[in-house]
Amino acid sequence: MTPGQPKWRRRKEARPAEIVAAALEVFAGKGFAAARLDDIAAAAGVSKGALYLYFETKQDLFTAVVRTAITPNIAEIEAAALAMDMPFARVLRLLVGRGADVLSTSAIGGVAKMVIAESRNFPDLARVWHDEVANRVLSAIVALVEKGQAAGEVRPGDPRGYAFSIISPLLMGLLWREVFVPIGAAPMNIRALAEHHIEAVLDGLLTEGARA
Amino acid sequence: MTPGQPKWRRRKEARPAEIVAAALEVFAGKGFAAARLDDIAAAAGVSKGALYLYFETKQDLFTAVVRTAITPNIAEIEAAALAMDMPFARVLRLLVGRGADVLSTSAIGGVAKMVIAESRNFPDLARVWHDEVANRVLSAIVALVEKGQAAGEVRPGDPRGYAFSIISPLLMGLLWREVFVPIGAAPMNIRALAEHHIEAVLDGLLTEGARA
Amino acid sequence: MTPGQPKWRRRKEARPAEIVAAALEVFAGKGFAAARLDDIAAAAGVSKGALYLYFETKQDLFTAVVRTAITPNIAEIEAAALAMDMPFARVLRLLVGRGADVLSTSAIGGVAKMVIAESRNFPDLARVWHDEVANRVLSAIVALVEKGQAAGEVRPGDPRGYAFSIISPLLMGLLWREVFVPIGAAPMNIRALAEHHIEAVLDGLLTEGARA
Amino acid sequence: MTPGQPKWRRRKEARPAEIVAAALEVFAGKGFAAARLDDIAAAAGVSKGALYLYFETKQDLFTAVVRTAITPNIAEIEAAALAMDMPFARVLRLLVGRGADVLSTSAIGGVAKMVIAESRNFPDLARVWHDEVANRVLSAIVALVEKGQAAGEVRPGDPRGYAFSIISPLLMGLLWREVFVPIGAAPMNIRALAEHHIEAVLDGLLTEGARA
DNA sequence: TATGAATGAGAATTCATTCAT
DNA sequence: CATGAATGAATTCTCATTCAT
Numbered sequence: 001m002t003p004g005q006p007k008w009r010r011r012k013e014a015r016p017a018e019i020v021a022a023a024l025e026v027f028a029g030k031g032f033a034a035a036r037l038d039d040i041a042a043a044a045g046v047s048k049g050a051l052y053l054y055f056e057t058k059q060d061l062f063t064a065v066v067r068t069a070i071t072p073n074i075a076e077i078e079a080a081a082l083a084m085d086m087p088f089a090r091v092l093r094l095l096v097g098r099g100a101d102v103l104s105t106s107a108i109g110g111v112a113k114m115v116i117a118e119s120r121n122f123p124d125l126a127r128v129w130h131d132e133v134a135n136r137v138l139s140a141i142v143a144l145v146e147k148g149q150a151a152g153e154v155r156p157g158d159p160r161g162y163a164f165s166i167i168s169p170l171l172m173g174l175l176w177r178e179v180f181v182p183i184g185a186a187p188m189n190i191r192a193l194a195e196h197h198i199e200a201v202l203d204g205l206l207t208e209g210a211r212a
Numbered sequence: 213m214t215p216g217q218p219k220w221r222r223r224k225e226a227r228p229a230e231i232v233a234a235a236l237e238v239f240a241g242k243g244f245a246a247a248r249l250d251d252i253a254a255a256a257g258v259s260k261g262a263l264y265l266y267f268e269t270k271q272d273l274f275t276a277v278v279r280t281a282i283t284p285n286i287a288e289i290e291a292a293a294l295a296m297d298m299p300f301a302r303v304l305r306l307l308v309g310r311g312a313d314v315l316s317t318s319a320i321g322g323v324a325k326m327v328i329a330e331s332r333n334f335p336d337l338a339r340v341w342h343d344e345v346a347n348r349v350l351s352a353i354v355a356l357v358e359k360g361q362a363a364g365e366v367r368p369g370d371p372r373g374y375a376f377s378i379i380s381p382l383l384m385g386l387l388w389r390e391v392f393v394p395i396g397a398a399p400m401n402i403r404a405l406a407e408h409h410i411e412a413v414l415d416g417l418l419t420e421g422a423r424a
Numbered sequence: 425m426t427p428g429q430p431k432w433r434r435r436k437e438a439r440p441a442e443i444v445a446a447a448l449e450v451f452a453g454k455g456f457a458a459a460r461l462d463d464i465a466a467a468a469g470v471s472k473g474a475l476y477l478y479f480e481t482k483q484d485l486f487t488a489v490v491r492t493a494i495t496p497n498i499a500e501i502e503a504a505a506l507a508m509d510m511p512f513a514r515v516l517r518l519l520v521g522r523g524a525d526v527l528s529t530s531a532i533g534g535v536a537k538m539v540i541a542e543s544r545n546f547p548d549l550a551r552v553w554h555d556e557v558a559n560r561v562l563s564a565i566v567a568l569v570e571k572g573q574a575a576g577e578v579r580p581g582d583p584r585g586y587a588f589s590i591i592s593p594l595l596m597g598l599l600w601r602e603v604f605v606p607i608g609a610a611p612m613n614i615r616a617l618a619e620h621h622i623e624a625v626l627d628g629l630l631t632e633g634a635r636a
Numbered sequence: 637m638t639p640g641q642p643k644w645r646r647r648k649e650a651r652p653a654e655i656v657a658a659a660l661e662v663f664a665g666k667g668f669a670a671a672r673l674d675d676i677a678a679a680a681g682v683s684k685g686a687l688y689l690y691f692e693t694k695q696d697l698f699t700a701v702v703r704t705a706i707t708p709n710i711a712e713i714e715a716a717a718l719a720m721d722m723p724f725a726r727v728l729r730l731l732v733g734r735g736a737d738v739l740s741t742s743a744i745g746g747v748a749k750m751v752i753a754e755s756r757n758f759p760d761l762a763r764v765w766h767d768e769v770a771n772r773v774l775s776a777i778v779a780l781v782e783k784g785q786a787a788g789e790v791r792p793g794d795p796r797g798y799a800f801s802i803i804s805p806l807l808m809g810l811l812w813r814e815v816f817v818p819i820g821a822a823p824m825n826i827r828a829l830a831e832h833h834i835e836a837v838l839d840g841l842l843t844e845g846a847r848a
Numbered sequence: 849t850a851t852g853a854a855t856g857a858g859a860a861t862t863c864a865t866t867c868a869t
Numbered sequence: 870c871a872t873g874a875a876t877g878a879a880t881t882c883t884c885a886t887t888c889a890t
Binding site: 029030031032033034057088089113114115116117118119120121123126127129130134135145148152153154155157159161162164165167168169171172173175176179180182183184185190192193196197199200202203204205206207209 | 213235241242243244245246300301312315316325326327328329330331332333335338339341346347357364365366367368369370373374376377378379381384385387388390392394395396397405408409411412413414415416417418419421
């Protein structure tokens with residue numbers, strides 16, 4: 001009630017991003033259905049009505065949150081995968097390290113959780129996520145593997161299968177962090193996990209003597 | 213109204229299990245919050261009120277669903293892991309094949325999705341899932357790896373990291389099936405994926421010539 | 425809180441009609457948009473949620489109210505119009521008297537007001553009202569006039585125009601009662617108005633000497 | 637920004653009238669409650685906030701709309717009714733023809749609809765409409781009838797009843813146009829209807845032979 | 849004056865839960 | 870035990886009104 005404290009401020013430019021950021025927190029924490037617009041509005045520091053100036057419905061806002069999370073890093077990683085002219089093993093180490101960093105620092109974990117949870121209720125989002133994230137990352141790695149095979153660096157075998165083998169621990173680390181760390185499980189260092197995994201999968205688990 | 217109607221008797225005892233099964237379907241499809249007790253009751257072929265004869269609240273029913281999904285197969289796999297007296301590679305192949313079968317045939321995929329989605333809202337369930345599923349499976353594999361290392365079959369290195377490297381593609385295959393197949397992505401053969409992965413991770417991706 | 429006072433009672437049979445009756449009062453009083461479901465529920469002696477057991481939406485309830493008001497009397501009047509084998513003037517007196525009674529005793533006035541008010545927002549209702557009420561009544565009178573003309577009792581001229589001349593004071597009396605009486609205008613005796621009008625329109629306003 | 641821009645100047649003074657005109661459209665179309673100030677502002681070509689520079693509240697604007705629609709024509713008709721020194725039948729024909737023209741060309745139909753619809757929510761408006769429109773028109777006709785009776789041109793009988801008989805088809809024609817024409821009913825020519833009615837009511841429907 | 853972003857009090861609708869039958 | 874009608878708290882969405890610009 002102190003005069004000079006405007007009830008609100010005009011921020012037309014910044015508002016949508018602020019709201020999306022706040023919504024990401026709340027959606028990631030509680031899931032789509034359990035998230036209340038009251039909470040999101042409060043987190044964004046606006047009134048409930050203001051949400052509707054920028055997003056038509058709750059679903060709309062949810063969609064915006066998920067789409068927003070996609071854009072930045074994927075294209076970068078994708079491009080890096082093939083541009084580099086180095087031995088397969090080095091490219092892979094760089095790439096997976098980079099991916100681990102992205103996962104560690106961005107909000108992508110929470111969004112992935114949401115997409116998994118709401119894939120049936122929001123098939124469009126699952127489709128976008130598939131096309132724009134999962135498939136793109138996978139395809140980049142497949143291409144890399146194929147290049148390695150052509151160069152005689154990588155064993156023969158289904159490149160898509162190898163791609164799965166390469167990246168799935170990243171996903172698992174992500175989910176571990178999202179699901180189990182909050183309830184007190186030991187946190188994982190995703191980068192360390194990724195590096196350890198890369199060495200294992202490059203050289204194999206077996207010792208020389210144990211090989212068939 | 214004649215007492216002793218056998219069909220009725222049988223129903224009465226089977227009711228809770230029928231309800232849990234129906235609830236699993238609905239929860240897995242729509243998530244906890246979006247699932248309506250009306251739907252569950254209809255799917256179970258009982259009245260909505262009847263649900264409350266067996267479960268105190270919706271949360272209670274959800275908890276029952278998740279717990280029910282855990283019990284059967286884990287202990288079996290766990291036991292198998294160490295009991296077998298074979299070379300590491302063979303045990304691992306058997307074990308992962310077995311795991312892939314379980315994942316392919318049971319409803320565990322839908323439940324995993326639910327646990328991921330509701331981990332914040334139902335931390336108890338996340339804890340149960342961690343203790344009873346994730347950690348047990350992981351520990352079994354860690355033990356197996358350690359045994360292999362002691363026998364000189366497996367390279368030195370963090371056994372927990374190796375365990376992650378070994379099982380994460382199974383999880384990823386699971387989620388792929390739950391999330392992307394319903395929207396039209398190519399289905400994955402989890403067993404084939406698992407087998408391919410095991411060979412890759414046992415022997416490594418690199419050719420002899422490419423090794424450092 | 426007195427025990428033995430059930431919080432509610434099962435009345436599946438009677439409820440819809442009770443709700444429609446209550447809704448008629450509220451809708452007629454405040455119009456569709458200004459009527460709150462809270463008020464309707466309170467007037468019907470049920471909870472707000474109970475309305476949704478019987479009607480899908482507020483619009484649905486409104487539609488039901490309007491349709492319900494139509495049914496009973498129209499067909500009767502319609503049938504009476506032609507069945508009678510009497511001189512035109514007598515049939516008309518009987519008929520209009522009967523119509524005046526219906527208007528005086530039924531809730532049709534409030535409903536007509538609603539249909540007028542919401543004709544743009546609920547074109548379906550306007551259509552139903554046109555087909556089932558306005559046009560039917562009008563057509564019955566048209567037929568009666570034509571019969572009278574054939575018998576040489578009624579002057580030549582557009583029967584539809586005559587029909588308008590015959591019944592419009594009923595409508596006007598209705599609206600007078602709905603609109604002006606509540607604010608303190610002198611009430612009209614619709615029956616007396618109708619009878620007076622019938623004599624005027626049968627014999628004409630002009631004296632013999634004043635006729636062209 | 638140069639002061640003295642004539643186009644601007646003119647606008648400024650015309651604004652309230654423009655707003656009222658736009659509001660009339662929207663209110664007549666959707667009713668008071670369902671009309672949104674956004675729509676009215678858009679129709680008037682001003683911002684929503686600008687409405688509040690000229691009208692305190694939505695109700696205020698509605699009131700202004702209804703009052704504005706009244707003023708012009710009533711007094712004129714009223715004066716005409718008695719000033720003319722002609723036979724009753726001729727005056728009536730002139731008068732009703734004039735009234736039909738007014739109804740056909742002005743927005744009075746939409747306003748009448750609004751007054752009917754909102755008479756309970758805006759009793760003041762019903763009162764104004766009663767005093768300034770309905771009663772004045774009716775009284776003018778009553779006076780005319782009385783003059784005709786005094787001159788021996790009009791039969792004895794309640795003049796107010798005769799007045800109702802005379803003008804109600806105009807109202808009915810109006811409502812027909814507002815309510816049923818938009819849903820596809822055959823439009824009525826209000827003037828033709830009025831003329832036909834006047835002849836019918838002046839001379840009566842019955843043939844000489846059929847009179848009692 | 850004029851704008852339109854922001855507010856916040858409602859209102860419709862949903863659904864877990866209860867309880868008379 | 871079983872039912873399902875009824876409840877009412879909770880939530881999304883709307884829109885008249887305000888006010889910083």
